[in-house]
Amino acid sequence: MVKTNNNNPKSGSQLHFQQVSFHYGQESSSIFQQLNVDICKGEFVSLLGPSGSGKSTFFRLATGLENPAGGHISINQKEEKNRLGKVGYMPQNDLLLPWRTVLENGVLPLEIKGVRKKDARKQVISHLEKFGLAGTEHKYPHELSGGMRQRVSFLRAMLSGNDILLLDEPFSALDSMTRFSMQEWLLEQWSTWQKTLIFITHDIEEALFLSDRVLLFTEPPIENKLEEVIISLSRPRDTNTRSAPEFMALKQDLLNKMTSKVQL
Amino acid sequence: MKKKKVNSWLSYTGSGIIVALLFILWETGARLYDKSYILPSPTEIFLKLWELHDILFFVHLPATLNIILIGLGISVVSGVGLAVWMNQSQVIERSFFPLIITSQTIPIIALAPIFVLWFGYSIWSKVAVTVLITFFPITVSTFDGLRSVSREYEELLKTMGASSKQIFMKVKVPSALPYFYSGMKVAVTMSVIGAAIGEWLGANAGLGYFSRRMMTQMDGAGVFAPIVLLSLLGILLFLVIKLLEKTTTTKWSDKE
Numbered sequence: 001m002v003k004t005n006n007n008n009p010k011s012g013s014q015l016h017f018q019q020v021s022f023h024y025g026q027e028s029s030s031i032f033q034q035l036n037v038d039i040c041k042g043e044f045v046s047l048l049g050p051s052g053s054g055k056s057t058f059f060r061l062a063t064g065l066e067n068p069a070g071g072h073i074s075i076n077q078k079e080e081k082n083r084l085g086k087v088g089y090m091p092q093n094d095l096l097l098p099w100r101t102v103l104e105n106g107v108l109p110l111e112i113k114g115v116r117k118k119d120a121r122k123q124v125i126s127h128l129e130k131f132g133l134a135g136t137e138h139k140y141p142h143e144l145s146g147g148m149r150q151r152v153s154f155l156r157a158m159l160s161g162n163d164i165l166l167l168d169e170p171f172s173a174l175d176s177m178t179r180f181s182m183q184e185w186l187l188e189q190w191s192t193w194q195k196t197l198i199f200i201t202h203d204i205e206e207a208l209f210l211s212d213r214v215l216l217f218t219e220p221p222i223e224n225k226l227e228e229v230i231i232s233l234s235r236p237r238d239t240n241t242r243s244a245p246e247f248m249a250l251k252q253d254l255l256n257k258m259t260s261k262v263q264l
Numbered sequence: 265m266k267k268k269k270v271n272s273w274l275s276y277t278g279s280g281i282i283v284a285l286l287f288i289l290w291e292t293g294a295r296l297y298d299k300s301y302i303l304p305s306p307t308e309i310f311l312k313l314w315e316l317h318d319i320l321f322f323v324h325l326p327a328t329l330n331i332i333l334i335g336l337g338i339s340v341v342s343g344v345g346l347a348v349w350m351n352q353s354q355v356i357e358r359s360f361f362p363l364i365i366t367s368q369t370i371p372i373i374a375l376a377p378i379f380v381l382w383f384g385y386s387i388w389s390k391v392a393v394t395v396l397i398t399f400f401p402i403t404v405s406t407f408d409g410l411r412s413v414s415r416e417y418e419e420l421l422k423t424m425g426a427s428s429k430q431i432f433m434k435v436k437v438p439s440a441l442p443y444f445y446s447g448m449k450v451a452v453t454m455s456v457i458g459a460a461i462g463e464w465l466g467a468n469a470g471l472g473y474f475s476r477r478m479m480t481q482m483d484g485a486g487v488f489a490p491i492v493l494l495s496l497l498g499i500l501l502f503l504v505i506k507l508l509e510k511t512t513t514t515k516w517s518d519k520e
């Protein structure tokens with residue numbers, strides 16, 4: 001189902017990096033060199049790698065906050081020079097605006113797109129229930145738990161209306177119990193909304209549990225392609241998946257790949 | 265909730281007692297000293313206030329308030345405008361910010377006579393002093409507020425496809441508001457001083473002018489009465505700003 005990286009976007013490709021090179025500023029060393037990555041429609045892909053390996057940089061390129069020094073980035077098989085507003089992004093720390101209520105935070109991307117206030121509010125309210133946020137619409141972010149804040153942030157990213165959602169370590173600040181339930185919740189949302197999700201994490205088990213495919217990031221510069229591991233665990237996945245023998249085997253495989261990469 | 269209210273009232277009783285004690289001390293001291301052209305007693309001042317209330321409240325208070333409001337208005341418009349401009353452009357920031365800071369080393373009070381020279385006894389000489397005194401806190405605090413916005417928020421909005429105008433309205437303005445209001449609180453209390461100084465130097469109406477005229481007449485209570493009004497005016501303006509702040513910046517700020 002998932003093919004190896006190639007230079008040409010395939011049909012069904014949603015986000016395509018073609019020969020992308022990138023470095024910050026003039027003097028900084030290169031982070032990506034002629035990198036090719038292809039993410040398919042509806043896929044759940046995790047980016048796994050040590051700190052400073054360029055995962056967030058990959059997101060900054062995909063969202064259009066940065067532009068490649070060389071190569072092209074295509075969205076839906078069309079090269080996009082200006083990607084701002086075309087990819088949904090959920091930042092590492094929830095970044096909810098503290099002076100806005102849950103409802104007002106959710107409305108933000110719609111406001112920016114010029115949706116009428118009343119319609120925007122309606123749309124947000126219609127989602128609150130499914131996001132486990134019923135009754136919180138008039139609360140301020142500091143009145144919410146960490147898990148709730150992440151859900152508001154996810155809702156906001158969702159409402160940007162884009163097919164691709166980038167999540168940068170969304171659960172790293174949560175305790176492990178909340179984290180587990182948020183992971184299951186996220187999978188549920190993903191199957192409902194049919195979005196393409198790209199998910200940054202430091203947690204191997206999290207990457208395994210969630211993804212169709214894990215891309216391994218190593219010390220920059222990263223050249224040509226990212227090592228990948230296909231996660232063939234059946235869906236839907238639940239708590240039992242975490243203790244299945246296949247899960248353990250994949251984890252071992254992933255660990256081996258990561259350590260061999262780091263040593264190189 | 266109720267308990268909290270009681271507590272906040274209790275916290276005022278301490279300062280209330282101190283104020284009451286000071287007044288008693290003042291009253292007895294003034295009576296013993298018995299030279300009311302030098303040290304009038306509080307009761308004398310309040311009697312004077314009552315005696316002169318017509319002219320104080322309907323002639324001199326409005327004159328001073330007029331100067332304060334015009335001065336503050338000019339400071340807010342130009343101060344916020346300059347802060348926004350400096351925020352938009354590095355070149356403007358680099359050229360203006362040092363000037364604004366060094367302008368504070370100029371003894372403004374010493375400049376006041378020059379304004380009388382330029383603008384005569386019209387209200388503009390007093391307005392100029394008020395503007396010069398209030399411009400700084402408003403500009404600097406607003407500028408700091410605009411600068412306080414974290415880049416992460418700006419970038420988040422950019423990824424949503426926001427224009428720079430939208431980023432300004434939806435992120436910068438709300439984050440800068442609390443800073444703006446703290447600058448305003450300093451500015452309004454100082455505006456009273458500015459107006460009074462301006463009026464001392466040359467005016468034919470206003471509380472500062474009246475106080476000074478009473479001084480030449482050796483009327484101690486008459487000097488103090490408009491000063492009482494001036495400080496009440498300062499407190500009132502401060503409360504107005506606080507109220508404005510409460511209504512425009514929502515609950516989140518005072519809970520944190």
Ligand SMILES: Nc1ncnc2c1ncn2[C@@H]1O[C@H](COP(=O)(O)OP(=O)(O)OP(=O)(O)O)[C@@H](O)[C@H]1O
Nearest residue numbers: 024025028031049050051052053054055056057058
């Ligand atoms: N704005 C920037 N300017 C210059 N260098 C940067 C900038 N942002 C990141 N870098 C550098 O680029 C490299 C990759 O950073 P990046 O943030 O992409 O790592 P990451 O994989 O997301 O790490 P983490 O897991 O800690 O979030 C790092 O060496 C970092 O120092």
Ligand SMILES: [Mg+2]
Nearest residue numbers: 055056057168
């Ligand atoms: Mg990162």
